[in-house]
Amino acid sequence: MTQQRETKSGLSRRTVLGAAGTMAASAYGFGARAQEMNVRFVGERYPALEFYVKKLQSALPNVKVTADLMPNAPLKELQTITLSSGADSIDIMLGNDLTIANFAQNGWLEPLDEYIAKHKDEYKLNDFAKTAMSSASFGGKVYGLPVLTNTQLMAYRQDLFEAKGLKPPTSFEEYIAAAGALNSPSIAGTVMTLKGDGVLNEGHWYLNALGDGWFDANKKPVFNSPKGIAAIETMKSLTRFAPRGYTANGNDESTILFQQGAAAMGMQWLTRTAAMDRQDQSKVIGKVNWAPPPRGGQVVVADTFAISKFTSRNKDTLFRLLAATLSPANQREGASLACPTRVSVLEDPELRQRFRYYNVLVPALDKGATFPKFAEFKEVSETVTRRVLQAVTGEMPVKEALDTGAREAEEFLTRRGVYK
Amino acid sequence: MASSSARAYPREISLWLFVVPSALVVLGIQLYPVLYAVYLSFFDYHIGQSQPRFVGPDNYLALLGQDRVWASLRTTVILVACSLAVEFALGLLLALGLYKLTRGARLFSTLIFVPYLITPVVAALFLRWIFAARWGLADAVIASFDIFPPDWLGSPVWAFVTIIVADVWQFTPFVMLILYAGLQGMDEALLEAGKIDGASGPRLVWHIILPCLRPQILFVLAIRLMDSFRTFDSIYVLTGGGPGTATETLTMYTYALAFKQLDLGRASTLGVLTMLIVTGLTLMIISLMYRRERGAF
Numbered sequence: 001m002t003q004q005r006e007t008k009s010g011l012s013r014r015t016v017l018g019a020a021g022t023m024a025a026s027a028y029g030f031g032a033r034a035q036e037m038n039v040r041f042v043g044e045r046y047p048a049l050e051f052y053v054k055k056l057q058s059a060l061p062n063v064k065v066t067a068d069l070m071p072n073a074p075l076k077e078l079q080t081i082t083l084s085s086g087a088d089s090i091d092i093m094l095g096n097d098l099t100i101a102n103f104a105q106n107g108w109l110e111p112l113d114e115y116i117a118k119h120k121d122e123y124k125l126n127d128f129a130k131t132a133m134s135s136a137s138f139g140g141k142v143y144g145l146p147v148l149t150n151t152q153l154m155a156y157r158q159d160l161f162e163a164k165g166l167k168p169p170t171s172f173e174e175y176i177a178a179a180g181a182l183n184s185p186s187i188a189g190t191v192m193t194l195k196g197d198g199v200l201n202e203g204h205w206y207l208n209a210l211g212d213g214w215f216d217a218n219k220k221p222v223f224n225s226p227k228g229i230a231a232i233e234t235m236k237s238l239t240r241f242a243p244r245g246y247t248a249n250g251n252d253e254s255t256i257l258f259q260q261g262a263a264a265m266g267m268q269w270l271t272r273t274a275a276m277d278r279q280d281q282s283k284v285i286g287k288v289n290w291a292p293p294p295r296g297g298q299v300v301v302a303d304t305f306a307i308s309k310f311t312s313r314n315k316d317t318l319f320r321l322l323a324a325t326l327s328p329a330n331q332r333e334g335a336s337l338a339c340p341t342r343v344s345v346l347e348d349p350e351l352r353q354r355f356r357y358y359n360v361l362v363p364a365l366d367k368g369a370t371f372p373k374f375a376e377f378k379e380v381s382e383t384v385t386r387r388v389l390q391a392v393t394g395e396m397p398v399k400e401a402l403d404t405g406a407r408e409a410e411e412f413l414t415r416r417g418v419y420k
Numbered sequence: 421m422a423s424s425s426a427r428a429y430p431r432e433i434s435l436w437l438f439v440v441p442s443a444l445v446v447l448g449i450q451l452y453p454v455l456y457a458v459y460l461s462f463f464d465y466h467i468g469q470s471q472p473r474f475v476g477p478d479n480y481l482a483l484l485g486q487d488r489v490w491a492s493l494r495t496t497v498i499l500v501a502c503s504l505a506v507e508f509a510l511g512l513l514l515a516l517g518l519y520k521l522t523r524g525a526r527l528f529s530t531l532i533f534v535p536y537l538i539t540p541v542v543a544a545l546f547l548r549w550i551f552a553a554r555w556g557l558a559d560a561v562i563a564s565f566d567i568f569p570p571d572w573l574g575s576p577v578w579a580f581v582t583i584i585v586a587d588v589w590q591f592t593p594f595v596m597l598i599l600y601a602g603l604q605g606m607d608e609a610l611l612e613a614g615k616i617d618g619a620s621g622p623r624l625v626w627h628i629i630l631p632c633l634r635p636q637i638l639f640v641l642a643i644r645l646m647d648s649f650r651t652f653d654s655i656y657v658l659t660g661g662g663p664g665t666a667t668e669t670l671t672m673y674t675y676a677l678a679f680k681q682l683d684l685g686r687a688s689t690l691g692v693l694t695m696l697i698v699t700g701l702t703l704m705i706i707s708l709m710y711r712r713e714r715g716a717f
Contacts, residue, residue: 077679084467084682106468185568195660245553245574247663253552262554379466382680386488386665393664412681415464 036062037313039321042078043094045069046251046271048338049303052147052325055334059324063317071250073196083108083308091311092318095144096301097135097371098378103306104138105375110307111141115319123323124342132341135302135370144304145322148271148338151368152205152298153290153360155258155268155276160187168291172210172234175265175294179241182264189241191257191266194392195250199385201299202267206231208297208369214384215372219418221409223384224402232402236392247393258288267293273357274337290357296367302341339365376416383408454695460688467682479689488665488673489690493697496669499580500648503587507644508637510588511595516625518596519603529600536593544657547586548573551658576666579659583667586654591647595640602636603629638709642702649698670694 041056043049053067070078076099082090083103095103103109116125125145132146154175156168160182169175175190183189193202207213210231212222222228239246243257255272257263259282268290275281276288305322307315331340335351339361345351352358371377387405391398413419461479465472483489514532518525535543550557551572562569570578606629614628630637652671655661661668661676668676670690678687 080467080679080682102468195662243553244571248573248579248659257554260555379681379683382676389662390664393662393666395664395666416466 036064037317039063039065039091039313039318040089041065041067041092041094042075042090043067043069044072044075044303046269047274048148048271048334049094051334051337052330055330056321056325060317060321063321065321071196071252079103083310086310088308088310088312090308091313092305092307092322094147095136095304095306096150097373098301100136100143100304100306101138101373101375102378104141104143108309109143110309110311110315111143112145112307112319113142115316116142118316119320119323123320123326124328124344125323127328127342127344129341129343129346132302136304136306138375144306145326146302146304146341147326148334149300149302149341149365150270150339151300151361151364152201152267152269152293153273153357153364154265154293155273155288155290156265157182157261157263157284157287158289159287160264168289169294170291171294176234176238179238179265183241186262188243188246188257188263189265190238191249191254191263191268192239192242192246193249193251193254193267194247194389195253197385198250199389199392200381203232203235203385203388204369204371205267205293205298206235209293209295210234210297213369213372214377214381215374215409219372219374219413221384221406223388224399224406229399229402232388232391232398235388236394236398239392247389259283267298270357270361271338290360292360292364292367296364297369298364298367300365300368300370374418376413376418379416380409380412383412457688457691460685461692463685465683465685467684472685475685479686480693483686483689483693488668489670489693491665492668492670492673495667496649496671499583499587499651499667499669500645502580502584503591503648504641504644506584506588507592507595508641510592511640512599514592514596515599515603516629518600529597532596533593535590536597538590540590540653541657543590544586544654547582547589547654548658551582573659574663576663579663579667583651583655583658586658587648587651590654591644595644598636598640599633602633606632634709638706641705641709645701645705646698649694649701670697 041053043053049069053065053069056067057065068078075094079090079093079095079099084106095109100109120126128146129149132149133142135149136142136144136146154168156178161168161178164181166178166181167174169178179189181189192198204214207223207228211228212225214221214223216222223232243249243262245253249257251269251272254263254266254268255275258266258268258276259278261283273288273290277285279285305326307318307322311318326341328342328344331342331345332348332351334340335345335348336355340346384405387396387401387408390396391401395401396404410419460472462474462476463472464475464478518529521528538546553559553569553571553574556572558572559569572578572582610628610632611624614624619627650671651669652675655667655669655672656675659667661672671694674687674690674694677683677690
């Protein structure tokens with residue numbers, strides 16, 4: 001038996017000292033952790049955002065960021081459900097033109113003007129492009145910091161075009177001719193991405209390039225004008241060169257089609273361009289090139305970091321976290337994945353030389369078009385795009401589908417009190 | 421008598437004390453959302469609106485006047501009818517096969533039951549990979565026979581078939597298990613008597629087995645009817661309601677109203693209408709099953 005001096009309670013001195021040491025260590029650890037702020041971020045999953053999430057997670061000391069990344073549709077649902085209930089389970093989030101307008105109107109986002117005024121010199125906030133900042137604004141207030149400008153470019157297989165003696169199309173007639181010439185059982189002439197919001201994005205291009213857009217300045221439908229009907233007829237005519245199952249294809253599926261060498265041409269988000277040359281995923285490295293979409297009018301959006309109105313975290317710290325993440329150095333580093341939003345980075349001559357798509361980016365952005373700037377557009381678009389989809393898939397004649405959609409849109413916006 | 425009832429009284433109280441808390445929880449979880457949905461269905465209310473506005477039966481009248489509601493109801497009924505018919509037929513065949521097995525029945529039933537244990541979203545993602553155009557497993561298998569594969573998710577008919585396949589693959593094991601349990605509880609003497617009277621396989625099933633399984637059949641049809649009507653995850657993942665609107669069901673439209681149009685008033689209305697339809701159909705099945713007809717079943 002070992003000789004151990006015991007306390008009155010029967011515990012050995014070693015045990016007591018050990019316990020005290022453990023408690024002290026725990027207390028120290030707890031004290032260290034107490035300084036740490038845990039932040040939850042929700043956003044869409046794509047390569048550029050994955051890059052910025054890594055930067056977000058290391059932007060400020062003692063701020064631990066947990067990121068939940070998911071496809072666009074479930075992200076919007078999660079944000080809507082969480083924010084509408086006033087829950088504080090989201091601290092910072094990714095938004096875009098549509099969601100920023102919608103969420104800001106509902107009072108779900110923190111206005112950032114005072115934070116911008118306070119920190120503009122420290123984080124060079126005047127460097128952000130005006131167009132990008134306007135995408136992050138609603139009703140005269142700023143609700144986010146723009147992470148990247150996103151638009152769609154016309155991706156095309158340069159090797160296939162050259163083999164057929166074709167040039168990148170600059171008109172819809174040329175686009176249809178090229179899609180037809182390149183279409184085969186193994187390669188789709190053009191991708192079409194019509195699942196979920198895909199029909200809104202793709203329809204946007206046709207309706208702006210060939211039609212009169214979605215709505216006029218008074219929020220009255222114009223997508224069913226004679227030019228709008230012709231635009232959707234053109235869209236429908238291209239479905240014969242689209243891959244099988246195109247109505248069930250989202251951005252991920254269309255990206256994979258290009259990567260697997262199963263698509264010759266099609267609209268592609270800027271944020272997907274880097275995936276074409278990924279060593280571990282792509283069979284067409286160096287073969288895909290980009291051109292401005294024929295006649296322009298394609299969607300231009302800015303993805304934006306915003307702060308929830310309902311977060312219980314320190315909002316000044318959250319703002320500094322976002323501003324530090326979007327530093328010029330980080331934007332320069334992430335320039336291969338997305339179009340930066342800082343003027344100093346956009347004008348960097350070295351970057352313009354390094355990235356292939358930078359040459360077509362500026363003309364594409366010049367001719368692109370944002371979504372209609374009213375808060376109810378996102379909601380009314382569900383009704384409208386359903387009719388566009390019925391027209392494109394031949395479920396209904398194009399004119400009948402668009403006229404029905406216009407009636408439904410007016411009824412919807414009347415109920416919402418949009419028309420005074 | 422009086423004294424005995426007096427003795428029973430405290431015992432009754434104590435029984436109620438055990439039951440009431442859990443009953444209240446269940447009622448709160450089950451009943452409150454239903455009543456709130458019924459309440460909201462009489463209001464014009466969308467997310468972001470400060471105050472709901474009472475509109476009486478307007479939501480019901482508006483929805484019943486929409487072709488989208490009728491189209492999604494038609495789609496739902498066709499999907500439910502096809503899924504239920506195939507699941508019942510397959511489930512019964514598998515249950516009878518298992519019942520006849522003398523060895524390995526437990527292993528076989530466990531293997532068959534696996535799909536039912538998978539979360540529907542995961543099952544749908546798995547099936548989406550199988551039916552993906554160009555790189556899907558189904559395409560690869562069919563192409564190996566030099567046959568051009570169908571457009572699984574891009575043609576209205578095949579998209580329907582794909583969703584039915586997903587439902588059948590996942591829920592047939594449940595039907596099989598319930599019917600198999602019923603078969604095991606059946607009086608074998610009835611089967612023996614039938615055989616002595618010269619009844620062959622199909623007649624034995626029709627005149628003896630199916631009437632004996634009436635409670636299990638009723639249960640399984642009612643449960644699967646309610647479940648199939650509420651199917652959402654597999655359709656959402658596989659087709660998103662497309663191509664076009666070919667596979668948009670009532671639940672898909674309810675989802676669009678609630679989470680895309682943010683119209684909680686009308687989403688609640690459609691939810692209530694769906695509940696009434698399912699309740700009506702379930703009651704119809706029960707009355708059909710218990711109607712004593714001449715002959716057997």
